[in-house]
Amino acid sequence: xxxxxxxxxxxxxxxxxxxxxxxxxxxxxxxxxxxxxxxxxxxxxxxxxxxxxxxxxxxxxxxxxxxxxxxxxxxxxxxxxxxxxxxxxxxxxxxxxxxxxxxxxxxxxxxxxxxxxxxxxxxxxxxxxxxxxxxxxxxxxxxxxxxxxxxxxxxxxxxxxxxxxxxxxxxxxxxxxxxxxxxxxxxxxxxxxxxxxxxxxxxxxxxxxxxxxxxxxxxxxxxxxxxxxxxxxxxxxxxxxxxxxxxxxxxxxxxxxxxxxxxxxxxxxxxxxxxxxxxxxxxxxxxxxxxxxxxxxxxxxxxxxxxxxxxxxxxxxxxxxxxxxxxxxxxxxxxxxxxxxxxxxxxxxxxxxxxxxxxxxxxxxxxxxxxxxxxxxxxxxxxxxxxxxxxxxxxxxxxxxxxxxxxxxxxxxxxxxxxxxxxxxxxxxxxxxxxxxxxxxxxxxxxxxxxxxxxxxxxxxxxxxxxxxxxxxxxxxxxxxxx
Numbered sequence: 059x060x061x062x063x064x065x066x067x068x069x070x071x072x073x074x075x076x077x078x079x080x081x082x083x084x085x086x087x088x089x090x091x092x093x094x095x096x097x098x099x100x101x102x103x104x105x106x107x108x109x110x111x112x113x114x115x116x117x118x119x120x121x122x123x124x125x126x127x128x129x130x131x132x133x134x135x136x137x138x139x140x141x142x143x144x145x146x147x148x149x150x151x152x153x154x155x156x157x158x159x160x161x162x163x164x165x166x167x168x169x170x171x172x173x174x175x176x177x178x179x180x181x182x183x184x185x186x187x188x189x190x191x192x193x194x195x196x197x198x199x200x201x202x203x204x205x206x207x208x209x210x211x212x213x214x215x216x217x218x219x220x221x222x223x224x225x226x227x228x229x230x231x232x233x234x235x236x237x238x239x240x241x242x243x244x245x246x247x248x249x250x251x252x253x254x255x256x257x258x259x260x261x262x263x264x265x266x267x268x269x270x271x272x273x274x275x276x277x278x279x280x281x282x283x284x285x286x287x288x289x290x291x292x293x294x295x296x297x298x299x300x301x302x303x304x305x306x307x308x309x310x311x312x313x314x315x316x317x318x319x320x321x322x323x324x325x326x327x328x329x330x331x332x333x334x335x336x337x338x339x340x341x342x343x344x345x346x347x348x349x350x351x352x353x354x355x356x357x358x359x360x361x362x363x364x365x366x367x368x369x370x371x372x373x374x375x376x377x378x379x380x381x382x383x384x385x386x387x388x389x390x391x392x393x394x395x396x397x398x399x400x401x402x403x404x405x406x407x408x409x410x411x412x413x414x415x416x417x418x419x420x421x422x423x424x425x426x427x428x429x430x431x432x433x434x435x436x437x438x439x440x441x442x443x444x445x446x447x448x449x450x451x452x453x454x455x456x457x458x459x460x461x462x463x464x465x466x467x468x469x470x471x472x473x474x475x476x477x478x479x480x481x482x483x484x485x486x487x488x489x490x491x492x493x494x495x496x497x498x499x500x501x502x503x504x505x506x507x508x509x510x511x512x513x514x515x516x517x518x519x520x521x522x523x524x525x526x527x528x529x530x531x532x533x534x535x536x537x538x539x540x541x
Contacts, residue, residue: 149176152460152476156492156520158509158540169540170505171492171520178459179480182441183224186453188233190446192254193453195461196224198480201238203254206451206463209495209526211477211485215257220250225271225286230296231279235260239284241269243311249273249284251296265292265301272315276338283324285312291326293341303341307334314355318362319405323382325365327353333367335382345382350374355400359424360407364388366424368412370397377401377412379424391427393420402443402452409466411452413440419454421469431469435462450532465532473530489529491537493522511540 152175160166183196192212193204199220205212216224216238226239236254241247247269251261268287275282281302285291291305291312310330317324323344327333329352335344347353351371358365365380370393377391377398396416403410403424410424419433419440438457445452451472452464461475471490478484478501486502487495496502504516511519519538529535 149174149479150178151175153505154474154488154492156540157490157537159537165508167508167510167540168506169492169509169516171488171494172503172505173476173478173486174501174503175459175476175478177480178457179223179477180438180441180457181455181459181461183227183239184442184444184453184455184461185227185229185236186444186446186451187229187254188231188447190448190451192233193444193461193463193475194227194229194236195455195475195477196227196238197477198223200224200481201227201236201252202477202485204461204475206530207527209473209487209523209530211483211497213254213257214481214483215252215254216250216259217481219252219259221246221248222269225269226273228273228275228282229254230275231277235296237273237275237282237284239270239273239286241266241286243269243287245269247286247288249282249292249294251282261296261299263292263294263301265304266290271311271313274315274317276317277319277321281317281338283315283317283326285315285326285328287311289328289330291315291324291336293324305334305336305341307343307346308332313353314368314400316356316358318358319360320362323358323362325356325358327356327367329353333365333380335365345380345384347380349378354398357401357403357410358382359403360405364424366401366403366410368398368401370399370415377410377422389424389427391422391424399439400442402445404445404449404466406449409449411443411445413443413454415439417456419443419452419464433462433464433469433471435471435474436460463530472532473526487526487530489526489535491535492520493525493529493535493538494520495523495526496521509540516540 152173154171156169158167158169179198185194191207195202200214200217203213220240222240222242224240228237236252238250247266249263249270250259253260270284270286273284282294282296289308293302295302308328308330310328312326312328314327322338324336324338331349333347333353333356337344349369351369351374353367354370355368365382367378369376375393375397379388381388396414399413401412410422412420417436421430423430436456436458440454440456442455452466454462463472465472473487473489476486485497499517525535
C-alpha cells in the first residue's frame with residue numbers, strides 16, 4: 059500500500075491521538091502553507107491519502123483556479139492552531155455482530171460484542187514473518203507483533219524508540235529482524251531495524267531526509283530498500299551496515315518499493331506518475347513506466363516478467379500490468395470509482411489483492427483480469443494488504459484502526475485484530491461467528507435483543523481462545539450455543 063492522504067484526511071485524528079497519548083507536538087510553520095495547498099486538493103476532488111500532499115499534486119491543482127472562495131475557507135480551517143481544532147477524539151463503540159441461530163419459529167435473537175475503542179490509529183503497515191506465525195502491524199510509535207498460532211498479542215516493540223506513525227514494516231528472511239519505516243511528511247523520517255526477540259534496534263539508517271513510506275528486504279535478506287518524501291530510493295547493505303546506493307530517478311515522493319522474487323530487480327513507484335525498474339547490483343535503470351496519475355504501489359509477478367502498478371488519481375484508477383523490459387502494457391484492470399492504494403501479487407501467480415478507497419479489498423486473477431471476489435467489513439479506506447508466505451492468509455489494514463485476516467482459498471473472514479487503546483497491552487481478537495480472545499473483557503459490553511441467555515453467562519460462551527486459534531488456522535467454527 060502506498061498513497062498520500064495524511065495531512066488533510068487525518069490531521070485532526072493525528073493531533074487527537076497525540077493529545078490523548080500526552081505527546082504534544084509543535085506544528086511546523088510550513089504546515090499552514092501546506093494546508094493552503096491542501097485546500098486546493100479538497101476543492102478539486104484530488105485524492106489525498108495517508109501520506110500527505112505531494113508536489114506533483116500541487117502542480118495538478120494549480121492549473122484549476124476555479125473555486126477560490128471555497129479554497130480560502132478550507133485553508134482557514136486547516137491552518138487553525140492545533141489547540142483550536144477541538145478536543146481529542148474519545149473512545150468510540152466498535153461493534154461485532156455475533157451469529158446466534160434462531161430457536162425454531164421464535165423471533166430471531168441478536169447479539170453484538172461492543173468494545174470501547176480508540177482513539178483510532180489509521181493502520182497501513184503489515185508484514186507476515188517468514189514462518190507465517192507472526193503478523194507485524196504498525197501502530198502509533200510502536201509495532202505490534204501478533205502471535206497468530208496462539209491467538210494473542212505477543213509483544214510491542216519500538217516503544218520509546220519510534221517517534222511517529224509507522225508507515226511500513228518488513229521482515230528479513232530469517233524472521234529475526236524487522237525493518238520499520240516511519241515519519242510524517244515535512245518532518246523527520248527514519249528506517250530502523252529491530253531485533254524481534256529483544257525488541258531493541260540493531261540498525262538505524264540516518265540518510266532519509268523526510269518521511270519514509272516504503273521499505274522492503276531483498277529475498278536473500280542482504281539488501282534493504284526504502285523510499286519516501288525526499289524522492290530518493292536508498293538501498294543499504296544489511297551485513298555491511300552501510301548505504302549501497304541512492305537511486306534518484308523520481309521527481310516526487312516515492313510511495314512503493316518491491317524486489318522481484320529472484321532478487322535481480324528492484325521496482326520503485328511514486329507520486330511523479332512513474333514506476334521504475336532497476337537492475338540489482340549494477341543499479342542501472344531497466345525501464346521507466348509512465349502513468350497518468352500517482353503510482354501508489356508496485357509488485358512483480360512471480361517470474362519478474364510483469365510488473366503490476368497501482369495507479370490512482372482524478373482521471374485514472376487502475377491496476378496496470380506492464381512488461382518489465384519493453385514497458386508495453388500487458389493488461390489493464392479498471393477499478394471504476396475507487397482508487398487502488400497498493401497491490402500484492404501472490405507468489406503462485408493466480409491471485410492479485412488490491413486495497414481500495416471504498417473500504418474493500420478486491421481479488422483479481424492477473425492471468426485474465428477477472429474479478430474474483432470483494433472482501434468487505436472495514437469501515438474506512440483500506441490502506442494496505444499483506445499475504446502470508448504460503449499464500450493461505452491475507453491481512454488487511456485500514457484507516458478504521460483494525461486489521462482483518464482472510465482465508466484466501468475461500469475469500470472469507472477469519473478474524474479481526476484490535477488494539478483497544480494505542481500504546482497499551484489491551485487487545486482483542488474476534489473470530490466469526492463471534493468467539494473472542496482478549497487481554498481482558500473490561501472494555502467489552504454486550505448488546506442483546508430477544509436473547510434469554512443471562513448477560514453474565516455470555517462471556518463464558520464466547521470467550522474461547524482455543525476456538526479462535528482454530529479459526530485462525532482456517533477452520534470454520536460452529537455458531538455459539540446461546541438462546
